[in-house]
Amino acid sequence: MEFDVVSYLFVPVSAFVFLYAVFTPIEQFFPAREQKFFRREWGTDFCFFLGQHLLWVGLIFALLAYFSQWVDDVMPFTFRDAVAKQPWFLQVIEVIILSDFLIYWGHRLQHRNDFLWRFHSVHHTSKDLDWIASFREHPLDALYTIGLINLPAIILGFPLHSIAAFIAFRGIWAIYIHSNITLPLGPFRLLLGSPEIHHWHHAMGRDVGNYANLSPLMDVIFGTHYCPAHFPDELGVKGREGESYLDHMINPFKSVKSSDHNSDTIKGEDHPHHDRDHHV
Ligand SMILES: [Zn+2]
Ligand SMILES: [Zn+2]
Numbered sequence: 001m002e003f004d005v006v007s008y009l010f011v012p013v014s015a016f017v018f019l020y021a022v023f024t025p026i027e028q029f030f031p032a033r034e035q036k037f038f039r040r041e042w043g044t045d046f047c048f049f050l051g052q053h054l055l056w057v058g059l060i061f062a063l064l065a066y067f068s069q070w071v072d073d074v075m076p077f078t079f080r081d082a083v084a085k086q087p088w089f090l091q092v093i094e095v096i097i098l099s100d101f102l103i104y105w106g107h108r109l110q111h112r113n114d115f116l117w118r119f120h121s122v123h124h125t126s127k128d129l130d131w132i133a134s135f136r137e138h139p140l141d142a143l144y145t146i147g148l149i150n151l152p153a154i155i156l157g158f159p160l161h162s163i164a165a166f167i168a169f170r171g172i173w174a175i176y177i178h179s180n181i182t183l184p185l186g187p188f189r190l191l192l193g194s195p196e197i198h199h200w201h202h203a204m205g206r207d208v209g210n211y212a213n214l215s216p217l218m219d220v221i222f223g224t225h226y227c228p229a230h231f232p233d234e235l236g237v238k239g240r241e242g243e244s245y246l247d248h249m250i251n252p253f254k255s256v257k258s259s260d261h262n263s264d265t266i267k268g269e270d271h272p273h274h275d276r277d278h279h280v
Pocket of ligand 2: 178202
């Protein structure tokens, strides 16, 4: 098979142009912070953007398709039949609520469990947030998140293409909540996620709260909602800066080998809210 460079590059180039055209003007008109477009570590985040589009997302979805086929083969017909007999809208609502619930607890576990945190902390090393910072994710961390989000649909036997628009919306939303944008949400503050809420999730420390994505309701229900009426002063993970794209890919595996002796930088004990979710 001939390798077609033009069509291989079409997706990342058009995604970049689309996201730049949608988000950059809003970031300039409604900035959460004064920030240059080419701010510190922009190049690293651009590598993450390229890596995801050229390599990882394709691999992750190929793995998911394989897993989905395996689940189809082992799932009893009676279960699938009972699911399919429900009204269509009920199935959609079930899939959305289940995946929101799973991603909330799955994300909370990424912060609690040392092994998962080694990979998830890569996402948290951004010192500045904007739309391109949302792509800073270790591929194994992305596999975990995308797998969890799609798990209910796979188990219920719900065809992914029928909720494709919703999956795309969720993806754009994830980019929006990282953007350097502040928009007044008024009474919708507790219903809709926002950059303000998610930037607090990226504030220094490992367990600030705000693990939900689309709506902060799960955080409100489970007592992890945290959003003062301003953006946090400092973002990132203490002691983690200036790592290259390659460092970010390799370091989580190194940390596994060197056990927990150097875990100061991943405990987040410096943050005043570090024990907030121990009460729950
Ligand atoms: Zn997180
Ligand atoms: Zn984030």
